[in-house]
Amino acid sequence: MVKYQEPLFRPPSEARSLIFQVTLGCSHNKCTFCYMYKTKKFRIKPWEELYREIVEAGKKYPFIKRVFLADGDPLVLEAPHLLRILETLYRHIPALERVSIYATPQNLLEKSPRELDQLRRAGLHLVYLGIESGDDQVLKETKKGVDSREMVEACRKAVDAGFILSTMVILGLGGTPRWREHIVNTARVVNEIAPHYLAALTLMIFPGTLLHRQVKEGKFPLPTMRQIMEEMATLVKLVEVETVFRSNHVSNLLPIGGNLPGDREKVLAQIEAAIPLTPDTPLPTEYQGAF
Numbered sequence: 001m002v003k004y005q006e007p008l009f010r011p012p013s014e015a016r017s018l019i020f021q022v023t024l025g026c027s028h029n030k031c032t033f034c035y036m037y038k039t040k041k042f043r044i045k046p047w048e049e050l051y052r053e054i055v056e057a058g059k060k061y062p063f064i065k066r067v068f069l070a071d072g073d074p075l076v077l078e079a080p081h082l083l084r085i086l087e088t089l090y091r092h093i094p095a096l097e098r099v100s101i102y103a104t105p106q107n108l109l110e111k112s113p114r115e116l117d118q119l120r121r122a123g124l125h126l127v128y129l130g131i132e133s134g135d136d137q138v139l140k141e142t143k144k145g146v147d148s149r150e151m152v153e154a155c156r157k158a159v160d161a162g163f164i165l166s167t168m169v170i171l172g173l174g175g176t177p178r179w180r181e182h183i184v185n186t187a188r189v190v191n192e193i194a195p196h197y198l199a200a201l202t203l204m205i206f207p208g209t210l211l212h213r214q215v216k217e218g219k220f221p222l223p224t225m226r227q228i229m230e231e232m233a234t235l236v237k238l239v240e241v242e243t244v245f246r247s248n249h250v251s252n253l254l255p256i257g258g259n260l261p262g263d264r265e266k267v268l269a270q271i272e273a274a275i276p277l278t279p280d281t282p283l284p285t286e287y288q289g290a291f
């Protein structure tokens with residue numbers, strides 16, 4: 001059977017997928033806002049163990065149509081290893097139609113276009129990636145490990161290779177002083193990438209992260225809830241490419257979504273109606289499960 005090493009994360013849209021942890025933890029694991037894999041040391045699951053799990057899952061769940069590969073950035077694996085995983089999945093799970101994966105921009109930059117093409121042809125379908133911000137200063141301060149030019153290059157490689165690209169950005173990640181630059185540059189980067197999906201999450205401060213310490217020490221002035229709404233409105237105004245926009249994560253103050261740019265006016269009207277009703281008080285200094 002598939003054995004999971006907690007904590008285990010997956011995108012909301014992978015709720016019906018069978019998850020295989022082909023790597024454990026995140027090979028980067030440095031982002032100042034991220035708590036997800038702080039308790040795990042990055043490692044690759046041994047092939048024998050993974051092979052056994054896939055074969056057994058194929059016998060037990062032959063009807064499974066979707067598989068999601070975890071943990072934080074399994075695309076870090078060498079292309080031949082990933083091809084072997086994909087080939088084994090499709091051979092042993094007869095109904096399998098699509099395989100999705102979490103990736104970092106570094107993972108994509110390290111792969112050649114030919115390798116990405118091979119992976120797509122082998123049945124890797126959808127890549128989830130955190131852009132977080134398009135502002136170089138915010139990317140540097142949050143230790144994302146790439147600048148905005150590299151972020152665009154990485155994401156374009158995914159799109160050009162034929163993957164469906166689902167991206168996330170974080171409202172509030174520039175704090176108070178840099179909110180405009182953060183969101184304007186994020187929209188610029190999104191326009192250069194043209195991802196198929198764009199999710200706007202709201203910043204959550206998790207205990208144990210460097211950002212939490214910076215907040216406690218007064219080094220990161222927290223955005224207000226109203227500022228978050230204004231960031232979302234600015235993002236929706238500035239995104240010009242076709243993308244499915246969602247802001248319905250548990251972190252969001254106002255669940256909203258639509259196809260941009262077609263639904264822009266409708267989405268904007270909802271946000272602008274909510275702005276005066278949104279308290280101008282800072283986000284919680286610690287995420288406690290709900291706002």
Ligand code: SF4
Nearest residue numbers: 026029030031034072
């Ligand atoms: S790359 Fe992603 S999973 Fe890894 S530390 Fe950064 S945000 Fe977290």
